[in-house]
Amino acid sequence: MYFAPETFKGRYALVTGGGSGIGYGIARELLKLGATVYIGSRKAERIAAAVETLQSFGDCRGLVFDIRQIEQVEAAAAQIERLDILVNNAGGQFPGPALSFSPNGWFSVINNNLNGTFYVTQTMAKKFFVPQKRGVVVNIIANIYRGFPGMAHTGAARAGVDNLTKSLAVEWAPLNIRVNAVAPGIIDSSGLDQYPEDLRKIIDDSIPVKRRGTVEEVVWPTLFLASEMASYITGATLNVDGAQSLWGSMWQIA
Numbered sequence: 001m002y003f004a005p006e007t008f009k010g011r012y013a014l015v016t017g018g019g020s021g022i023g024y025g026i027a028r029e030l031l032k033l034g035a036t037v038y039i040g041s042r043k044a045e046r047i048a049a050a051v052e053t054l055q056s057f058g059d060c061r062g063l064v065f066d067i068r069q070i071e072q073v074e075a076a077a078a079q080i081e082r083l084d085i086l087v088n089n090a091g092g093q094f095p096g097p098a099l100s101f102s103p104n105g106w107f108s109v110i111n112n113n114l115n116g117t118f119y120v121t122q123t124m125a126k127k128f129f130v131p132q133k134r135g136v137v138v139n140i141i142a143n144i145y146r147g148f149p150g151m152a153h154t155g156a157a158r159a160g161v162d163n164l165t166k167s168l169a170v171e172w173a174p175l176n177i178r179v180n181a182v183a184p185g186i187i188d189s190s191g192l193d194q195y196p197e198d199l200r201k202i203i204d205d206s207i208p209v210k211r212r213g214t215v216e217e218v219v220w221p222t223l224f225l226a227s228e229m230a231s232y233i234t235g236a237t238l239n240v241d242g243a244q245s246l247w248g249s250m251w252q253i254a
Contacts, residue, residue, distance in 0.1 A: 007227055009034030012082045016067055016120060017090030019046035021189040022140060024054075025215040026087055026222050031058030033223070038080055040090065042066045067116030073123045083128040085226045088117045088161075089140040093154035106153050113157035118164060121179075129177045138225050139165050139181040140218070141237070145245045158183075162237055169235030178234040180225045185241025188212040209242035 013030050017023035018039025027037045031054060039054070040063040041047045047062040054060040063079060065072040067090050091113040094105070121137055129135025141158040142148070148155025162181055169179040186203050204212060221238050224230055239245050 003033055003223060003227070005033065007033040007223075008085075011035045011084040012038070012080070013085035013087065013226070014038045014040065014063075014080065014083055014120075014124065015087040015089055016040045016116075018087075019043065019050040022184070022187065022215055022218050023087070023089035024050055025189075025219045026089065027054055027060065028057055029219050029223055030085075030226075031060055034058070035085070036081075037061070038063050038083075040065055040067070040076060067120050068111050070119050070123070073119045077123050077127045080124075080128075083124055084134070085136045085138070086121065086124050087138045087140065087222065087226065088120055090116060090120075091140075091154070091157075093151055093157075095150050097150065098152040101153060109153040110157045113154055114160040114164075117161050121164075121168070125172070125177065129172075130175055133176050135175075135177040136226050137165075137168070137177070137179040138222050139179070140222070141165075141181050141183045143183050143185045143239065143241045143245050145183075145239070165237060166235045173234060178225075178230070180230070180233060180235070181237040182218060182222050182225065183237050183239045183241065183245070184213060184218045185239070185244045186212045187215060187218055189215050207242045207244045208247050211242065213240060213242060 008030055013035045015023050015027045015037060018027040019041040027039050030037050036059040038061045039047060039050055044064045047064055051060050051062040063076045065076040067073060093109050117139060139161050141161050142154060144155045144158045165179050165181040172179060186207060218240050221240055
């Protein structure tokens with residue numbers, strides 16, 4: 001897929017979780033298409049390494065902050081020169097049956113994937129999007145539409161972000177702020193590293209197209225929603241999952 005070379009020229013973007021995986025891929029392509037890109041992560045070493053490689057594609061700037069800590073989010077916003085596009089990609093979870101979750105494990109995932117997304121979105125909207133009456137938010141969530149057995153905590157959190165996407169799209173439409181989401185299925189990225197290979201094979205067999213998606217196959221629709229090509233789209237969630245949300249076993253836990 002090809003976008004015009006200067007699709008995002010003059011635009012400033014923030015990609016949370018931009019130091020690796022899908023977030024890194026989104027940041028790279030935004031840079032290649034002319035944007036100035038801030039990438040954020042809790043890990044300073046990861047951000048430093050990512051910025052070093054991404055600088056070859058354009059003006060990339062690193063921010064070290066924890067999306068779960070509102071004070072850190074506000075401090076990060078203070079370092080941003082300007083913002084037109086926010087991609088909420090940061091998050092984290094671990095597989096396991098719901099009966100095994102400790103209170104801390106449950107809260108950690110909910111706080112990261114739901115609360116953190118809201119803290120960043122609200123903060124950036126107040127500081128940039130509302131005053132300038134223009135902005136774009138793209139939330140990266142997950143395939144949660146038939147439940148998420150085996151990862152009930154992230155299923156609940158991502159479903160919350162899906163509803164948040166719809167709610168904010170309506171509330172902020174008069175302010176010319178668009179809010180959409182991308183729901184990836186099983187993507188062959190660094191996010192799969194924590195799962196055993198035998199579980200990955202079971203997952204692959206459950207996808208109608210019989211393969212995992214690529215990072216680029218998530219990046220392209222994200223960039224479309226962030227661009228002016230999607231100027232009349234808000235409140236939408238685009239499934240990027242090889243039809244897994246429509247058919248097959250979502251997850252199997254031994």
